[in-house]
Amino acid sequence: MYSFETPEYLFLLFLLPVAVFFRHFWKKRGGRIPFAVSLWNREYFQPGNSLAGVIAFLSHVSFWCSLGCIIIALAGPGIVRHRKVFLSRGLDMMIVLDLSPSMAAQDFAPDNRFESARQVIKDLVQRRENDPIGLVTFGLEAALRIPPTVDYDMVLQRLEDLRILEMGDGTAIGMGIAVACLHLQQSTAGEKVIVLITDGENNAGAILPEAAAELAAGLGIRVYAIGIGSEGEVPLEYTDPATGKTYRGQFVSGFDEELLVAVAERTGGKYFSSSSQGTLEAVIRTIDSMESIEKRVSIQTETEEKYRTWIAASLGCFLLWFFLSRLVLKEVW
Amino acid sequence: MIRHPQLLYLLFLPVILVPLMIAGYHQGLKTLQTFFGRWRADILKETYVVKYFFAGLGVFITLLALILSLLGFQGKKRIEIAEHQGTDIVFVMDVSRSMLCEDVEPSRLGKAVDLAAGIIERNPGARFAVVIFKGEGVKTIPLTEDIKAVTGFLDILNPSLLSAPGSNIESAIHRALESFTDREQRRKIIVLFSDGEALSGDLDAAAVKAVEAEVLVLSVGTGTKEGGRIPLEGGTYVTDSGGKEVITRLHQDTLEELALKTSGMYLPVSDPVFFTRISDVTEGKGSLPEFKTRDADAYRSFLLVALGGFCIFLLARIRRWKNIS
Numbered sequence: 001m002y003s004f005e006t007p008e009y010l011f012l013l014f015l016l017p018v019a020v021f022f023r024h025f026w027k028k029r030g031g032r033i034p035f036a037v038s039l040w041n042r043e044y045f046q047p048g049n050s051l052a053g054v055i056a057f058l059s060h061v062s063f064w065c066s067l068g069c070i071i072i073a074l075a076g077p078g079i080v081r082h083r084k085v086f087l088s089r090g091l092d093m094m095i096v097l098d099l100s101p102s103m104a105a106q107d108f109a110p111d112n113r114f115e116s117a118r119q120v121i122k123d124l125v126q127r128r129e130n131d132p133i134g135l136v137t138f139g140l141e142a143a144l145r146i147p148p149t150v151d152y153d154m155v156l157q158r159l160e161d162l163r164i165l166e167m168g169d170g171t172a173i174g175m176g177i178a179v180a181c182l183h184l185q186q187s188t189a190g191e192k193v194i195v196l197i198t199d200g201e202n203n204a205g206a207i208l209p210e211a212a213a214e215l216a217a218g219l220g221i222r223v224y225a226i227g228i229g230s231e232g233e234v235p236l237e238y239t240d241p242a243t244g245k246t247y248r249g250q251f252v253s254g255f256d257e258e259l260l261v262a263v264a265e266r267t268g269g270k271y272f273s274s275s276s277q278g279t280l281e282a283v284i285r286t287i288d289s290m291e292s293i294e295k296r297v298s299i300q301t302e303t304e305e306k307y308r309t310w311i312a313a314s315l316g317c318f319l320l321w322f323f324l325s326r327l328v329l330k331e332v333w
Numbered sequence: 334m335i336r337h338p339q340l341l342y343l344l345f346l347p348v349i350l351v352p353l354m355i356a357g358y359h360q361g362l363k364t365l366q367t368f369f370g371r372w373r374a375d376i377l378k379e380t381y382v383v384k385y386f387f388a389g390l391g392v393f394i395t396l397l398a399l400i401l402s403l404l405g406f407q408g409k410k411r412i413e414i415a416e417h418q419g420t421d422i423v424f425v426m427d428v429s430r431s432m433l434c435e436d437v438e439p440s441r442l443g444k445a446v447d448l449a450a451g452i453i454e455r456n457p458g459a460r461f462a463v464v465i466f467k468g469e470g471v472k473t474i475p476l477t478e479d480i481k482a483v484t485g486f487l488d489i490l491n492p493s494l495l496s497a498p499g500s501n502i503e504s505a506i507h508r509a510l511e512s513f514t515d516r517e518q519r520r521k522i523i524v525l526f527s528d529g530e531a532l533s534g535d536l537d538a539a540a541v542k543a544v545e546a547e548v549l550v551l552s553v554g555t556g557t558k559e560g561g562r563i564p565l566e567g568g569t570y571v572t573d574s575g576g577k578e579v580i581t582r583l584h585q586d587t588l589e590e591l592a593l594k595t596s597g598m599y600l601p602v603s604d605p606v607f608f609t610r611i612s613d614v615t616e617g618k619g620s621l622p623e624f625k626t627r628d629a630d631a632y633r634s635f636l637l638v639a640l641g642g643f644c645i646f647l648l649a650r651i652r653r654w655k656n657i658s
Binding site: 019085149182185187 | 346350353357360361364365381384385388389392395396399400402403405418458462472474475476477478479480481482483512514515516517518630632633636637639640643647649650651
């Protein structure tokens, strides 16, 4: 929204038409010298050059525009913007994502489980406001990919960089939860949440999921566990990031539902099962709505000053007027 | 102080105007003679001189005042008390090869990491981010309360993390500014650790951006003026093309300049009260501004003068010529 710091100056614009009148239309104005336009009994002087008339008109317009721009700049124009400032801290959310090869199973249209999970996480990140979000991935091992932050662009960038199998061939669910707990430990957030997305059974890592759940419960962290994938034989295709070699095949899908339920319940969270892209989206939306906390917000008004634009416009018009008046028309002042 | 010194070249315009006006005066006289003949032009000349002088003066004043108003002379500062809900600190770490020099213990980079860790320890509740730079700046750790992630990354800092050679300070400051968020009203501080050697990029542009974003820059001169050799693996040292060992020294001028331009502070690593001075800033104590200063440009005064110039010009043009009939 355009606004003016001292709009009183705009009243000067009312004087412009008056000044134009006295400068160009007032019959008693002194800027004219009467002189004969014809000799006795000869033809009248014909102002034949219409281009000169156009240039003269342009010259006058640029002169008055320059003056008008100065008056507008004097009024202190600016664009007012409203900014939402959070006065309270959001909750901390850590996404713990399985990168084992089975996440390449193609039972989640249009691509595979991993791509579906990545897409719903992106949607989740984009829906949150001022809630620090972090990312932990696991396979044979687990690692922090990004600590909890409100720099969502960076979270999305790190998500985009993820590749299946880059954490090794295995499913260290317990390690994934433990790493997430470690990095939520010092958080001052009132609410701390882990969203675990996996399609397999814990078969790697030094920390058992049950022990990791105990750790999370002790730190007051809720774990939402999402078991993804359909039952039975499913096609699978993935590229090993280390060798660049592509693998294809069939594998029998299944995950340890009991374990995930136990982990979620121990921490006061909830377990969800998802067998398709649609249900995964619904699950993530459910978690998103369950984990909404009340936020205190103030709206701040900021003004981006624009007077320099008007001064520059005034200077441009002024120089154009001078060029046309003095150098092209060669007016006598 | 001028906020837009890059526009100073515009001041040539009024200088160019003067000969043009003088030429225009003689040309005007000739035109009067053409239209009214020599004897009547002589009668008009007296009025013409006055009219032309004041019209020219009006044009000159207007042009000069418009240019001066564009330059951004700073007038009175408008001070607004800032209410902060915490502190965000971005560590900008120079990881160029010269930072391996051991003129401070254990090395420049090692000392920078130690000092950063000390700042983290003394600022509980603050959020931290890390930007590293060589030929360009890279955001490595976003603003976070997760101290383990920050210190864990600082511990593995070394020049091989980035491949592009050089020390582009402008790129580093831009990446650091991107790390801050406007979602909360927090004190924003950049702590730059560098030896200031061979810094490239537009320092002024970086400083202007930092000031606009209300970010204080504390630059820490990491190294000594006496300098030292740059060690390599295997106990050898970096040499120049002539085979002579390269001596790297602290160049504090650039670092001081950056701090000064952002109303920040320059600190040498050897400062005995280093952490106290840093804490004064991060906690909003001490002499550094704990308020937003809005530089109220003096543009309005110049515009009023420009308006006056217009009025002089208009009055000169409207002034009646002598009756020549």
